[in-house]
Amino acid sequence: MDPFRFIVALGATAVLAAAGANPLAAQTAAPGSLVHWPGEGIERCLVGDRAFAPTVVGGERGCLVPVGLTRTADVIAERDRDGLRERLHIGLGEYPYSVQRLEIKDRSRVDLSPENLARVQRENALIGKLWGRQGKPRFSLPLGAPLERMPAGGRFGAKRIINGEPRSPHTGADYAVPQGTPVLAVEDAVVALAGEFFFSGNAVFLDHGNGLISMYFHLHEVFVEQGDEVSREHRIGTVGSTGRSTGPHLHFGIRWQGERVDPALWLGEPASIATVR
Ligand SMILES: [Zn+2]
Incomplete structure (x- = not known):
């Protein structure tokens, strides 16, 4: 394990x-x-x-x-x-998560100019509206994999020290695969948002209903638009290194009821989810 x-x-x-x-x-x-x-x-x-x-x-x-x-x-x-x-x-x-030390050479993506800060704030306001979406659930566990072959990945929750300074924790799981690798919808969804963002690069946000949103960041290509209906395993884009990224990888994240939770819990055996009676 x-x-x-x-x-x-x-x-x-x-x-x-x-x-x-x-x-x-x-x-x-x-x-x-x-x-x-x-x-x-x-x-x-x-x-x-x-x-x-x-x-x-x-x-x-x-x-x-x-x-x-x-x-x-x-x-x-x-x-x-x-x-x-x-x-x-x-x-x-x-x-419980580890500490990750990163060097990001493009300092303009770490220490933001006033213009970039304003851009990030605009983007965060747009993205923040997604967490309130509800609607009928259209998913079942486990979700499908976002890549045909999933490498070992993770670092969800890692406390990050970027260029020697503590920054916010890592909110998704990273999977290092070559640029151009197809990225798949993990479940039936409507495309809640797709666009180019300062930190996330080319990004897709899928709404699976009942407060479940899946996210795919740093894409090279994006094949869907806001409002599109997609089914599980639909190719929504390809892996890239856009936005604040140190090399080609898929950053996959989950929001559930507006909260950031470990995406591995949604992809793995449901038995790995803690149960209380
Ligand atoms: Zn990441």
């Missing part, structure tokens, strides 16, 4: 449920992980200001609770079931 994945799995294991008026978090889940909370007759799931439909994980329908990568506090999840509101308290675990 990839040691990186192993650490993630350990961080999210053994979560204790305590439904009712006195929730108690005896165990924890790592930032960037998921906790599945299955049960019969769930009408909807609630986390923060989000309400969403249950998800089937490993044949069991339940609330798939995101523990966002940048969270700094415990997660309280709720669900409506048989007319009752139930509550789950998930303690926030230690940050």
Whole structure:
């Protein structure tokens, strides 16, 4: 097993449920992980200001609770079931990811000029609107692979030191493959956004409904446009090194209910997702 994945799995294991008026978090889940909370007759799931439909994980329908990568506090999840509101308290675990040191020679992509900073802020505002999208779920786990052959990859969550200075953590998984390698939609979707961005380069954002967005960055070519309907395995573009990138690779990311979570959890066996009963 990839040691990186192993650490993630350990961080999210053994979560204790305590439904009712006195929730108690005896165990924890790592930032960037998921906790599945299955049960019969769930009408909807609630986390923060989000309400969403249950998800089937490993044949069991339940609330798939995101523990966002940048969270700094415990997660309280709720669900409506048989007319009752139930509550789950998930303690926030230690940050389990490694430190990555990078040298980026193009300093203009690290220390931003006022013009570039304004551009990034405009792009972030545009991208930020995607996280609020809802709609009927049109996905099932595990998702398909974004590359026909997946190399070992990852570094999700890595704390980055760029040119010697601490920067924000890595929010997706990187897969180093040659430029021109086809990039595939991981599931049926509508193209929520496709364009050229300062950091992400040529990028595609796919909306799979129910608050699930998949992201594909640094592409060489893009074959889809905003509003297109795509099916699982559709070729949406090719691998490149556009934007802030140190060489050809696919950066693949997932947002679930607006939170950044480890994409490997969505691509791997659903059994690797922590479950609480
Ligand atoms: Zn990346």
